[in-house]
Amino acid sequence: MTNTVFRKTAVAVALVAAGIALGxxxxxxxxxNSHAVGASPASTEAAKADRKVLYWYDPMSPTQKFDxxxxxPYMDMALV
Structure with a gap:
């Protein structure tokens, strides 16, 4: 009886460990794989340079937009 309980416990622990390792x-x-493969830093900088800023906002008040x-003017922080 003790031997079967030990085996069941060992199997359960092994399955949990395998699940953690797999995860x-x-x-x-x-x-x-989520990182861009083959994208050089020069091409990403060029893509950023081509984009135009639509508006600026206060990080503490993101609903207020500036040109x-x-x-x-609210929190004396740099607009982003």
Whole structure:
């Protein structure tokens, strides 16, 4: 009787450990594949340079929009 309880416990622990290892492996694989492969830093900088800023906003009050960069009149923080 004790031998079967030990086996069931060992199998349960092994399945939990395998599930954790599988989850960790999948998360590592997804993280590695989510990064842009083959995109050079020069091409990403060129893509950023082509974009136009639509508006600036205060991080503490994101609903208020401004036409140009500077300091926020509300919190004296830099607009982003």
């Amino acid at each position: 960790w492996g999948v998360s590592q694989w997804r993280t590695a 140009k960069p500077g300091k926020s």
